[in-house]
Amino acid sequence: NAGVTQTPKFQVLKTGQSMTLQCAQDMNHNSMYWYRQDPGMGLRLIYYSASEGTTDKGEVPNGYNVSRLNKREFSLRLESAAPSQTSVYFCASRVLPGQTPYEQYFGPGTRLTVT
Amino acid sequence: TQLLEQSPQFLSIQEGENLTVYCNSSSVFSSLQWYRQEPGEGPVLLVTVVTGGEVKKLKRLTFQFGDARKDSSLHITAAQPGDTGLYLCAGPGIYGGSQGNLIFGKGTKLSVKP
Numbered sequence: 607n608a609g610v611t612q613t614p615k616f617q618v619l620k621t622g623q624s625m626t627l628q629c630a631q632d633m634n635h636n637s638m639y640w641y642r643q644d645p646g647m648g649l650r651l652i653y654y655s656a657s658e659g660t661t662d663k664g665e666v667p668n669g670y671n672v673s674r675l676n677k678r679e680f681s682l683r684l685e686s687a688a689p690s691q692t693s694v695y696f697c698a699s700r701v702l703p704g705q706t707p708y709e710q711y712f713g714p715g716t717r718l719t720v721t
Numbered sequence: 722t723q724l725l726e727q728s729p730q731f732l733s734i735q736e737g738e739n740l741t742v743y744c745n746s747s748s749v750f751s752s753l754q755w756y757r758q759e760p761g762e763g764p765v766l767l768v769t770v771v772t773g774g775e776v777k778k779l780k781r782l783t784f785q786f787g788d789a790r791k792d793s794s795l796h797i798t799a800a801q802p803g804d805t806g807l808y809l810c811a812g813p814g815i816y817g818g819s820q821g822n823l824i825f826g827k828g829t830k831l832s833v834k835p
Contacts, residue, residue: 610763639822648827649764649809664822696763708752708813708823712763 608632610713612697618719619687627682627716629697637700638680639710640664640672642693649696655680687720694718723748725810725826733832737799742829744810745792751813753793754823755784758807800833807831 610631619625631638640652651664655674669691671683684691694717698710728743744753752771756764768777770786770793777784781804783796797804807828814824 646827649811649825651814651822651824654822698763708811709754709766709769710823712756712765714763715761 610697610699610711612695612713612716614716615714616717618721619684620721621688623687624683624685625687625718626684627695627697627718628679629681629713630679631697631699631711632678633699633701633711634677635699635701635711636677638674639698639700640670640680640682641696641698642666643696643715644693652682652695684718687718689720692718692720723750723812723814723824725753725812725824727808727810727826727829729829730827731830731832733834734800736801736833736835738833739796739798740800740831741794741796742808742831743792743794744826746812747791749790751790753786753790754811755793755795756809756811758809758828760806764807764809797831800831802833802835805831805833 613628636657639654641649643649650666652670653664653672655661658677661672673681694715696715697713701709726745754769755767757767758764768784773788773790775786781798785794807830809828810826811823814822
């Protein structure tokens with residue numbers, strides 16, 4: 607049981623390049639989330655997927671797109687990377703409905719630098 | 722706008738000392754959670770508090786939810802170097818709160834020196 611996995615762990619991009627961050631969970635969770643973490647800013651929600659087939663914007667969605675590929679996988683795409691997107695990106699998933707609400711399980715993060 | 726403010730932002734103490742960190746809001750939350758994040762890792766859930774006035778203990782960590790459900794505290798007794806990390810509080814947020822979205826405080830960075 608790996609929990610939430612993310613790839614890659616580190617990435618360096620040049621301004622204007624594109625890339626996709628991958629996330630997968632093996633806990634049969636319905637909801638999945640993408641956050642970014644910046645010094646002094648805490649964790650901010652980029653996009654979320656409440657259930658397979660649905661996605662919605664969070665607090666800071668500009669410059670990003672997401673795909674909920676299936677129940678296990680939720681990817682985050684940067685179409686044209688900008689230095690302001692330099693950050694640590696975390697994927698998370700939520701426990702099954704009916705259990706304690708709102709608790710989320712996080713992956714180990716992707717450290718992205720855009721030059 | 723719902724905000725969670727954590728204090729202090731940084732805390733550096735010696736092994737064996739006690740400490741308390743705070744999470745405050747002007748909004749009422751149905752529950753609050755505390756996470757610990759170690760360098761290079763994702764946050765890991767420590768506890769969820771749900772009832773106003775609730776106290777939960779996890780070994781040397783004591784969590785309290787305010788009576789009005791607007792604030793929470795984390796008290797560590799006899800801190801150890803293994804307690805070092807970033808402590809985050811979180812609560813259901815305005816982005817589809819019914820779907821389990823969380824808003825996070827900015828965290829308290831704790832360093833416990835041997």
